[in-house]
Amino acid sequence: MPIARLLMAAFAAIALSAADANAAVWRWACIGQSSDQHIIINRDSLILMPKAQKIAGLEKYLWRDSLDDDVKDIEDAMSFVPDDSNSGFEKTMTYKSNSDRDEKLTLTEKSSRITSKKRGRAGPRDEETIRFRKVYRFELTDEKPQSVTMQCMEYTLSTKGGRS
Numbered sequence: 001m002p003i004a005r006l007l008m009a010a011f012a013a014i015a016l017s018a019a020d021a022n023a024a025v026w027r028w029a030c031i032g033q034s035s036d037q038h039i040i041i042n043r044d045s046l047i048l049m050p051k052a053q054k055i056a057g058l059e060k061y062l063w064r065d066s067l068d069d070d071v072k073d074i075e076d077a078m079s080f081v082p083d084d085s086n087s088g089f090e091k092t093m094t095y096k097s098n099s100d101r102d103e104k105l106t107l108t109e110k111s112s113r114i115t116s117k118k119r120g121r122a123g124p125r126d127e128e129t130i131r132f133r134k135v136y137r138f139e140l141t142d143e144k145p146q147s148v149t150m151q152c153m154e155y156t157l158s159t160k161g162g163r164s
Contacts, residue, residue, distance in 0.1 A: 024125070025157035028088060029062040031055065032150030034138055039148060040067055046080040046095045046105065047071045058153050068098065080105050089154065108137040110147065126158040
């Protein structure tokens with residue numbers, strides 16, 4: 001029996017080492033405007049800020065884990081959390097308010113176009129940056145739905161994946 005267990009452990013180790021590489025780093029973000037506010041999204045947050053408020057470039061929001069600090073001192077700003085932060089650019093993304101308000105926000109993709117794609121290597125790892133122009137149907141609780149155009153970016157960096 002010990003030999004059988006040893007063989008099973010060896011086969012399991014071989015199978016695990018031969019598995020495909022998954023993303024070690026996966027980040028995405030979008031910025032856009034509705035009729036009266038900025039919309040900023042990344043994997044972990046969605047914020048709405050008044051149009052008069054100055055915002056940073058897309059890359060800044062790509063690398064932030066949470067966008068809540070960007071709105072904590074801004075009047076009329078709202079913060080939302082995704083129902084599923086692991087889903088990425090799905091056709092429909094839903095969010096709930098990060099405050100006491102019981103508001104929900106839904107983004108439904110109407111169109112998507114890749115505007116640039118860059119692939120390369122970072123040492124033994126594969127790196128890819130894709131930029132998109134996406135149009136979403138933007139639905140916020142108790143407001144009329146509208147179309148918004150967003151500039152988006154997705155970044156992935158693979159694991160070593162068996163390369164030396």
